[in-house]
Amino acid sequence: MIRHETILNILAKEKHIEVLDICEELSVSAVTIRKDLKFLEEKGLLFRTHGGASLENPYINEKAVLEKEKIYVEEKNGIAKLAATRIVENDSIMIASGTTVQALSKCIKPKNKLTVITSSLYVVLHLIHDKNIEILQLGGYVRHSSASVIGAYAAQILDNVSCSKLFLGVDGIDLDYGLSTTNLEEAQLNQKMLASAQKIIVLADSSKFGKKSFAKICDLNAINEIITDKEISPIIKKRLEEKGVVVTIV
Template identity: 35%
Template sequence: MERPKEMIFAEERQSQIMKLLRKEGKVFVPQLCERFGVTSVTIRNDLNELENRGLLKRTHGGAILITKTSFEQSIAQKQTRNMKQKDAIGKLAASFVEDGDTLAVDTGTTTMAFARHLVDKKNLTIVTNDLAIAAFLEEETDATVILIGGVVRKNHHCTIGALAVKCLDGLRVDKTFMATNGLTVEGGLTTPDMNQAEVKRKLASIGSQIILLCDSEKIGTDVFVKVMDAEEIDILITDDGVDKTDVERFVQLDIDVQIAET
């Protein structure tokens, strides 16, 4: 016979919270209260205890899973993940581009989806460290493409390192379109690779406007290296799977949150 929700011991409840967190990446207090039939005080105590044990990180209204690894999937692995969401984000992002714009485009599968929606734009000048994006734009658009040099990051089709950063010295663009591996209000934009982070920071610094393309799965996730604060983003473009609480918190930072319908 199944025990009533209120009879579940704290240890078992916390174990179930961690299972849910590993599956979804983030949890919210009201969601857990309903699931276990306990008060918000009880759930907050559970989350505090799990945080003290180093298993999660408390956030406003809930918690996220701590990711301590610097592992990152290859481009080939990423390309098959959340394809519908990335295409919707890319299409919406392209609507912010005007003919004649100068752009910086960060490496990533979401920014690649964005690049595919630039084929009808005219007289663009585009700076990127992504080999695949540069090749696509050169072949499919009339854009002037500037591919920055540097060390090619194996299995990621992009350039990194001091030379890549130096190539961006003295450049200014109208808009920088950024990608990220993780995004939280507290931790900002994060990525697993330190050399990649340096190039991302530089790309952001040369743009008059910073537009972040980030599918909802990455929101609430912190990874190894911080790139920049969330407050530095001008526009966040994500998909309709994003949690309303997250949207509200980014809006409070004066970020223009745009949601792509999938």
């Protein structure tokens, strides 16, 4: 069917599509498009999501940090370099866990004093040799898969600190579900980090969009900016901006 071919062609280009956008493109009802998506999913050609469809499985399984470090390396490094320009002299920032924010820590070269609060052991290792950087390492149980701490002890420390920016890595960004990660305790710690920062900057390569995971971190209206790569779908970029999120493309 020509309509099915058109849907798949658009999806191949955009990676994620919304039912309402396809309705407008093909001048058919939402009921018809949903039936088409159901048929195509049964054929193994796409994955249905809430309000649309994705070329990849939108549900994320946990991967070890050493495995994730090897994928989308160029994109992550580009995102990290741009994110480092958001740090100003004598700043106080927070860096969460994840391979993209780890890449950020390699790009930080403060001209003067910088305070960094982090849950990531790798971030600490990258920054420890710079005498201009004061590091507050959050304590708690260490997740082997992410080499970062989680739990009540880390959250209690955050009750007594405040910073200008949080650089947050995520496993999934869904237009309806919001930001998510694979671990519930990590999501809860991320929520405490959100409350301790004046500005929230998400670092995410384009593969994270249209995906969701077990543990929700927050809605999209809780963040200020997403820094990503040029492969982000124009449709998703438009929807994010409509929700008030600044999308910066490397």
